[in-house]
Amino acid sequence: MVHRYLWRNIESAVSKALQETTAKIPAVLDVGCGNKPYADLFTGCKYIGVDISDEDSSPDIIGSATQIPVQDGFADIVISTQVIEHVPEPLAMVRECHRVLKKGGFFILTGPFYWPLHEEPFDFYRFTKYGFEHLLKQANFSAWDIKEDGGNWAQFFLSANLILNRRHVFLRTFLNSLGLVLDRVNFKKSSPSNYSILAKK
Ligand SMILES: C[S@@+](CC[C@H](N)C(=O)[O-])C[C@H]1O[C@@H](n2cnc3c(N)ncnc32)[C@H](O)[C@@H]1O
Numbered sequence: 001m002v003h004r005y006l007w008r009n010i011e012s013a014v015s016k017a018l019q020e021t022t023a024k025i026p027a028v029l030d031v032g033c034g035n036k037p038y039a040d041l042f043t044g045c046k047y048i049g050v051d052i053s054d055e056d057s058s059p060d061i062i063g064s065a066t067q068i069p070v071q072d073g074f075a076d077i078v079i080s081t082q083v084i085e086h087v088p089e090p091l092a093m094v095r096e097c098h099r100v101l102k103k104g105g106f107f108i109l110t111g112p113f114y115w116p117l118h119e120e121p122f123d124f125y126r127f128t129k130y131g132f133e134h135l136l137k138q139a140n141f142s143a144w145d146i147k148e149d150g151g152n153w154a155q156f157f158l159s160a161n162l163i164l165n166r167r168h169v170f171l172r173t174f175l176n177s178l179g180l181v182l183d184r185v186n187f188k189k190s191s192p193s194n195y196s197i198l199a200k201k
Contacts, residue, residue, distance in 0.1 A: 002158055002193050004180075005149040006110065009196035010081065014041045016198060017077050017106035026076035029100060031065045031093075032083025033057060045077075066092040074100050079108040082194075085115075085125045094139040098201055107141065107199040114155055114193045116162055129195060136199050144199035148192035153182035155193045 018026065026045045030036060033049030034057045050068055051059035063069040065080065065087050078097045087093045097107050111132070117123050127135075129146045136144050150158075157179030161172045 002150055002154065005154065006194055006196060009147045009149055010038060010108065010110065011041065013106075013108045013196060013198040014038065014077075014079070017108060018042075018045075021076045021106070022104075023076045027074060028077045028079065029068070029070065029075040031068065031078060031080040031097060032086070033059055038079060038081065042077075066096050068096050068100050070100050072099055073102045073105075075105060076102055077106045077108065081108075081110045082112070084109065084111040084127070086119055086122045088124055090125060090127075091135055091138055094135045094141075098139045098141060101201045103201055105201045107197075107201065109197040109199065110149070110194060112194045114159070114191060127195065132195060132197055136197070141199040141201060144197055147196045148189040149194035149196055150179075150192050151183040151186075152188040152191045153186070154179040155191050157182075158193055 028042050028045045028047045030038070030047065030049045033051050036049050036058060039047055039049070048061060049059045050061045050063050050065070051057045052062070052064050054062060061069060065083060066089055078101055080093075080097065084090050084093060094109075097109075101107060109132070111127050113126055113128060115126070132146055133144070157175040160175055164172055
């Protein structure tokens with residue numbers, strides 16, 4: 001359910017960034033690319049994945065999100081999904097993503113507000129929308145749009161699902177659907193599981 005929201009928000013951010021990019025073949029940097037789940041959204045682009053490790057990921061370049069080994073203004077679009085919580089210095093990462101973007105370039109960033117510990121012990125932060133806004137301002141981005149990936153009901157039932165044993169398939173499916181329906185009836189967004197952001201340099 002969360003991925004359904006996340007996927008929709010990422011697709012919409014990518015489509016807006018591609019529409020507004022003037023480059024013939026936009027250069028796209030995926031920072032903390034893992035196994036590049038969104039690469040297919042960038043057909044016709046020069047798409048380059050950067051990751052700190054090639055263990056369980058498939059980067060084109062090995063490098064840190066706080067020291068990306070490309071020159072200033074290299075990219076038309078920088079995308080970084082579910083990485084920022086793993087970076088000890090998130091402001092340094094957002095500043096670095098700003099540095100490698102062309103003026104007018106787009107930064108697509110996603111990260112959690114609520115999610116259980118993962119990739120331990122390299123799981124350092126959770127973010128509010130004001131925290132993200134603060135980082136973007138500090139890094140000199142000129143504009144941004146922050147979207148919740150689901151509402152409070154989705155997050156509530158996601159928490160229940162994460163506690164339940166994987167064997168409870170029917171109950172989990174039911175709770176997932178209930179979260180989706182209740183979100184539609186009453187979309188409260190003070191406690192989403194995740195945020196998706198489209199920012200402009
Ligand atoms: C949860 S995975 C997300 C992978 C992918 N972006 C996705 O959405 O599926 C986090 C990724 O960030 C990478 N990573 C963690 N710290 C990093 C850093 N400081 N610099 C670059 N990549 C980093 C990890 O190696 C891992 O591939």
